[in-house]
Amino acid sequence: MGWPLIGETLQFIGAVGSKGTEGFLKEKAQKYGTEVFKISVLGRPLAVFCGAAGNKFLFSNENRVLVTTWPPSVARIFGSALNIATGDHAKRTRKLLMAFLKPEALQKFVSQMDLVAREHLRTHWNGKLEVRAYDMLKVYAFALACTLFASIEGEERRAELSALFKVFLRGLMGLDLKIPGTRHYKAKNAAAALKRELMKELEERRVALSEGRASPKQDLLSYLLTTADDQGGYMSDTEVVDNILLMLFAGHDTSSSTLLMVVKHLAEKPYFYNEILKEQREIAQSKKKEELLNWEDLRKMKYTWNVVCEVMRVSPSVSGTFRRSITDFNYAGFHIPKDWTLHWSVYTTHMMAEYFPEPEKFDPSRFDGAGPPPYTYVPFGGGPRMCPGLEFARVEILVLLHNLVRNYKWELIFPDEKIRMDPMPVAEKGLPIHVHPHQ
Structure with missing residues (x-):
């Protein structure tokens, strides 16, 4: 959870390090290998949701x-x-x-x-x-x-x-x-x-x-x-x-x-x-x-x-926006308490090879026809x-x-x-x- 009060705020907003927010979240996702992980930002615990499933969960459960x-x-x-x-x-x-x-x-x-x-x-x-x-x-x-x-x-x-x-x-x-x-x-x-x-x-x-x-x-x-x-x-x-x-x-x-x-x-x-x-x-x-x-x-x-x-x-x-949990709930095997801040990140899907083959390659044809699968391009x-x-x-x-x-x-x-x-x-x-x- 980083330093007291500050947590990992600076790394999260890309203010320190050469990789910025994208690199910080990518390293965290790879380190923990889960669909969701926690950090501390602006003095509060933050649950970061990864991938299309995480996006779908956050986008689909507003007010629930x-x-x-x-x-x-x-x-x-x-x-x-x-x-x-x-x-x-x-x-x-x-x-x-x-x-x-x-x-x-x-x-x-x-x-x-x-x-x-x-x-x-x-x-x-x-x-x-x-x-x-x-x-x-x-x-x-x-x-x-x-x-x-x-x-x-x-x-x-x-x-x-x-x-x-x-x-x-x-x-x-x-x-x-x-x-x-x-x-x-x-x-x-x-x-x-x-x-x-x-x-x-x-x-x-x-x-x-x-x-x-x-x-x-x-x-x-x-x-x-x-x-x-x-x-x-x-x-x-x-x-x-x-x-x-x-x-x-x-x-x-x-x-x-x-x-x-x-x-x-x-x-x-x-x-x-x-x-x-x-x-x-x-x-x-x-x-x-x-x-x-x-x-x-x-x-x-x-x-x-x-x-x-x-x-x-x-x-x-x-890079993404925030939600707040209004009740305790379980997601991907983890318990997330009421009043935690939740975050969906653009970076956790846009550069995933399972959604975008050869993600580092610049290829506008990805958007021909129906385009990318739902919840992957956000x-x-x-x-x-x-x-x-x-x-x-x-x-x-x-x-x-x-x-x-x-x-x-x-x-x-x-x-x-x-x-x-x-x-x-x-x-x-x-x-x-x-x-x-x-x-």
């Missing part, structure tokens, strides 16, 4: 033997947001968010997202010989999240919020020691500042809606303010702000981390880059000059999405707690790749640059690349 949970330090920051909510509250919140994020609802935003991607490349990539890819991908992902979730416009305004988000993310998964200057202490202050700014946006939007200057469906903020749940109730202002914060967090970091790894893999694997380029050029040639992307165009990007899926298999942006989780932003992330990534690949080829300036988990993939030097525009 377990509920979703996060370390108390994280839960206090996100408050009433969907990732923290449980029971009926979680069901109502998820249904509201999914109504806005489902494919049918996102179709009308594809052209708007394409405009954001084009403007981003014109502003931050055009005319550059060298680009710090990770920084620019974060700028794109956050600009898109700000636009679709809260209609926050303006480079300066977004930069202010993005600076707070950087502090917020760096200290999110840390011990709540209440010591000024620590990463988590700074993260709490940054989260409080973000919520104050979002509350200002909410108050201004409510006035704009009442005066007819804003549309009820123009973005997620308007939608949550004007849409009732099945019981006829509306989210409180605090709930709206907490959930907008969650969606901006996901848009700012999980998507940009995934794009980071896609850009890195495509630089290292020119064959797959060229195949994507071929697919994207065919789509572009079927359209009028300057015509924006639409939903049907995205449906044609099958090979591109297969490559992205394979990137998420070998280099996932999220970058977005599964079951009733599956990430509601899955479809948004797909559109966001495909729209940028369509524009990026058609306009540029690139190469890594530091081929051996390390990627570490903190708690998501981070390039130590920002992944600087040489950019070569297509003629």
Whole structure:
């Protein structure tokens, strides 16, 4: 169980050692050779479930033997947001968010997202010989999240919020020691500042809606303010702000981390880059000059999405999430007490040869046809707690790749640059690349 209080927290979040979280969990699984093992994280015992059977058990037993949970330090920051909510509250919140994020609802935003991607490349990539890819991908992902979730416009305004988000993310998964200057202490202050700014946006939007200057469906903020749940109730202002914060967090970091790894893999694997380029050029040639992307165009990007899926298999942006046992239960021959924290790990299935033959090999064809077996490929989780932003992330990534690949080829300036988990993939030097525009 590691050291007192700290346990094995640092190894678990990949903050120490050269192998990071993936190597730490892999070594533990090999050492114990079981379907579940225990460690101590953030001062609490943690049961790590391994393989597809473990994923299925955790995804299928919500509100029966377990509920979703996060370390108390994280839960206090996100408050009433969907990732923290449980029971009926979680069901109502998820249904509201999914109504806005489902494919049918996102179709009308594809052209708007394409405009954001084009403007981003014109502003931050055009005319550059060298680009710090990770920084620019974060700028794109956050600009898109700000636009679709809260209609926050303006480079300066977004930069202010993005600076707070950087502090917020760096200290999110840390011990709540209440010591000024620590990463988590700074993260709490940054989260409080973000919520104050979002509350200002909410108050201004409510006035704009009442005066007819804003549309009820123009973005997620308007939608949550004007849409009732099945019981006829509306989210409180605090709930709206907490959930907008969650969606901006996901848009700012999980998507940009995934794009980071896609850009890195495509630089290292020119064959797959060229195949994507071929697919994207065919789509572009079927359209009028300057015509924006639409939903049907995205449906044609099958090979591109297969490559992205394979990137998420070998280099996932999220290592897994947490549950809490609400009763004693037995699993795989072990007794797990009530109130223990449970964890499903992406790493324990994505690199298993029994699910993915030659797991170290990069092979997008794994996702042809029906794709991998159930519960083996879980970058977005599964079951009733599956990430509601899955479809948004797909559109966001495909729209940028369509524009990026058609306009540029690139190469890594530091081929051996390390990627570490903190708690998501981070390039130590920002992944600087040489950019070569297509003629």
